[in-house]
Amino acid sequence: MFVLTKLKYLATPINYLNSSITLTFSTCCNGCSREKLITCARDFQGAVRCVAASFLHTSSSRYDLMEFFDDEKNWGASEVKVGRAWKKEELRIKSNSDLHKLWYVLLKERNMLLTMEHEAKEKVALFPNPERLDKVAESMENLESVVRERNRAYFELETGETGEKEAVFDHEELGLKQFPELAGKRISKHIDEHWHYRLMTLFKGSAVAKFKKLYREKIANEERKARNRKRNHVMHLLKRFPHIDTATLEKLYPEVNIRKAMLHKKTLGNHPHNRA
Amino acid sequence: MRLTLLLFENVGELTKKYANLPERYIKRSMEQVYWKTPNAIQYLPRTVQRKKFRFTTNRPWTYQFLQQNERGTHRKKVFVEPILEWSIFRGDRVQVLVGRDKGKQGIVSRVIQERNWVLVQGLNCHMRFTGKDKDFPGVAVLSEAPLLVTNQVSLVDPSDLLPTKIEWRFTEEGERVRVSERTGRIIPMPLMADETHDYKSKSAYKESPKDTVESELTKITFSPTLRTFEMDVMNEMEKKEENVTNVADVPS
Structure with a gap:
C-alpha cells in the first residue's frame, strides 16, 4: 500500500449541468461591476464551451476562481502532508493522454500553491509545507522529459534525427568555443555566408590572441588553486586524524600525493615529537 | 574547483533520507544568495552566494540552521574525517567509548552525517537551562x-551484547549486510533506519487525499504507437493538424 505519489489525477467524466454553471458563475463574480460582470460572463461561457468540448476532464467539480486556492480545511493548517513527486519510471507506463491530463493537474496544483504562498505572504502567515512546490516542479520536469523521450524515439525511427533543436560547437566573437542551440536547421559551413563572414573577420588578430592567453591563464590559475586547496585539506586531515586510512584518502583525493603530504611540515605540526 | 566546494557543502544522504524532502527544496531553503546578475544579455550568469556552511544538530532546511549561518558571518572550518561506508544508523545499539557514560549502551536516536555525529538516547547528556532570568x-x-x-x-553485536567492529559483506541472496568481525554474526538493520519525518515505515504511510492510489499508479496505460506525443493527443481529441505547410508532414 506504499503509494505516496502526488495527486489523484484520474477522474470520472462529469456532465456539465446548467444549474451548476450558473451557481459557480454567480459565486465567482460576486461584487463585480456591471462591465466586469459582462466580460467575465463572456469569458466564462467561452471557458465552459472549451471544457465541454473536451468532454473528459480531470478537475474537481468546482469551476470557479476558488480553484486557485487550497481546500478550505487546509487554510491555516500548520502541516499539509502529501506524498512524493512522480518518478520517471512511473510516468513511462502512462499513455500520452494520461500524461496530458496529468500535466494540467500539476499545472493547476502549481497555480494553487503559488497563490497560497502569495496569500500567506500577504497575510504574514505560515505557508505550510513549501516543499510541495518543489514536488510539483519535479513531477513536471520528469513528465516533460518522458514526453521528450517518446518524441525523440519517434523522430529517430522515422527521420534518423532527434527532431530537437540542433547544437554545434562553434567559436564565438572572442575565439572561445561555445555550444549554442541553433534556432533553425544548420547549413553547411561552406555555403553559409554568415559563417564565412565570421571566419574572415572575427576571432582573429592580436587582441583575440591576447584575450585567449589571459583566459587560459585564468583557468589554469583556478585549477592550480583548486589542486592546492585539496592538498592542503588532505594535509590538515592527516594532521588531525593521524590514524586515518590512507586508502580512503587516495580514493577520495586521487590527484593528491598522499605519501608526500604525510611528510609535509603542515601535516607533522609543531609537536617536538613529530619534529624530531 | 566547483566539485570540491560541492563536496564540502553537501548535506548527508541519511539526513536527506530522514527528511523525505526533495533535494531541490533543501537546496532552495539553504541558499543564501547575496547578489545575482540580472537575467539580461549584457550580463554573464554570475551568483555570489554563501558556499561554506557550519553543520550542527540543526537540520539544514530549518530556520535555526539559517540563524547559525547568518548572512555575512564566517566560522572556522571544521575538518571531518572522511568515511567511505557509513555503518551506524538510527535505531542501532551502540556502546559509548568515551565521556561520563563510557561503557554504557544505548540506541542511536539521530545521525548527523555531515559531522560524523550520532546522538545516543539518554547518554552523554548535559543540562540545558532555558528561559533563565534574574529572578x-x-x-x-x-x-x-x-x-x-x-x-x-x-x-554492539546482538549475539553477545559486546562492542565490535563490523564489515560489510554480501549474503548468498546478494543482500548487503553488516557482519560482526568478532563473531561473524549478521547485525540486522534496525527498523528505525527506514523511518522518515513523514512516516515510521513505508507500509505505515497514510495516504493523503491528494495522493494517487497504488492501483492507479501501477496501471499500465501506455501502448507504443508510431506517433509523437502531440500527434497522439490530437488523434485522441479527433483534431486535425491545420498549420501544415508540407503535405508530407501530415500525420496519418
Missing part, C-alpha cells in the same frame, strides 16, 4: 551531546 533560574532540559562515529561509539 528565575530557568527550566532544566536534558539534552544529548553528539558523539563521533569514528572513535567515540562502537556498534
Whole structure:
C-alpha cells in the first residue's frame, strides 16, 4: 500500500449541468461591476464551451476562481502532508493522454500553491509545507522529459534525427568555443555566408590572441588553486586524524600525493615529537 | 574547483533520507544568495552566494540552521574525517567509548552525517537551562551531546551484547549486510533506519487525499504507437493538424 505519489489525477467524466454553471458563475463574480460582470460572463461561457468540448476532464467539480486556492480545511493548517513527486519510471507506463491530463493537474496544483504562498505572504502567515512546490516542479520536469523521450524515439525511427533543436560547437566573437542551440536547421559551413563572414573577420588578430592567453591563464590559475586547496585539506586531515586510512584518502583525493603530504611540515605540526 | 566546494557543502544522504524532502527544496531553503546578475544579455550568469556552511544538530532546511549561518558571518572550518561506508544508523545499539557514560549502551536516536555525529538516547547528556532570568533560574532540559562515529561509539553485536567492529559483506541472496568481525554474526538493520519525518515505515504511510492510489499508479496505460506525443493527443481529441505547410508532414 506504499503509494505516496502526488495527486489523484484520474477522474470520472462529469456532465456539465446548467444549474451548476450558473451557481459557480454567480459565486465567482460576486461584487463585480456591471462591465466586469459582462466580460467575465463572456469569458466564462467561452471557458465552459472549451471544457465541454473536451468532454473528459480531470478537475474537481468546482469551476470557479476558488480553484486557485487550497481546500478550505487546509487554510491555516500548520502541516499539509502529501506524498512524493512522480518518478520517471512511473510516468513511462502512462499513455500520452494520461500524461496530458496529468500535466494540467500539476499545472493547476502549481497555480494553487503559488497563490497560497502569495496569500500567506500577504497575510504574514505560515505557508505550510513549501516543499510541495518543489514536488510539483519535479513531477513536471520528469513528465516533460518522458514526453521528450517518446518524441525523440519517434523522430529517430522515422527521420534518423532527434527532431530537437540542433547544437554545434562553434567559436564565438572572442575565439572561445561555445555550444549554442541553433534556432533553425544548420547549413553547411561552406555555403553559409554568415559563417564565412565570421571566419574572415572575427576571432582573429592580436587582441583575440591576447584575450585567449589571459583566459587560459585564468583557468589554469583556478585549477592550480583548486589542486592546492585539496592538498592542503588532505594535509590538515592527516594532521588531525593521524590514524586515518590512507586508502580512503587516495580514493577520495586521487590527484593528491598522499605519501608526500604525510611528510609535509603542515601535516607533522609543531609537536617536538613529530619534529624530531 | 566547483566539485570540491560541492563536496564540502553537501548535506548527508541519511539526513536527506530522514527528511523525505526533495533535494531541490533543501537546496532552495539553504541558499543564501547575496547578489545575482540580472537575467539580461549584457550580463554573464554570475551568483555570489554563501558556499561554506557550519553543520550542527540543526537540520539544514530549518530556520535555526539559517540563524547559525547568518548572512555575512564566517566560522572556522571544521575538518571531518572522511568515511567511505557509513555503518551506524538510527535505531542501532551502540556502546559509548568515551565521556561520563563510557561503557554504557544505548540506541542511536539521530545521525548527523555531515559531522560524523550520532546522538545516543539518554547518554552523554548535559543540562540545558532555558528561559533563565534574574529572578528565575530557568527550566532544566536534558539534552544529548553528539558523539563521533569514528572513535567515540562502537556498534554492539546482538549475539553477545559486546562492542565490535563490523564489515560489510554480501549474503548468498546478494543482500548487503553488516557482519560482526568478532563473531561473524549478521547485525540486522534496525527498523528505525527506514523511518522518515513523514512516516515510521513505508507500509505505515497514510495516504493523503491528494495522493494517487497504488492501483492507479501501477496501471499500465501506455501502448507504443508510431506517433509523437502531440500527434497522439490530437488523434485522441479527433483534431486535425491545420498549420501544415508540407503535405508530407501530415500525420496519418
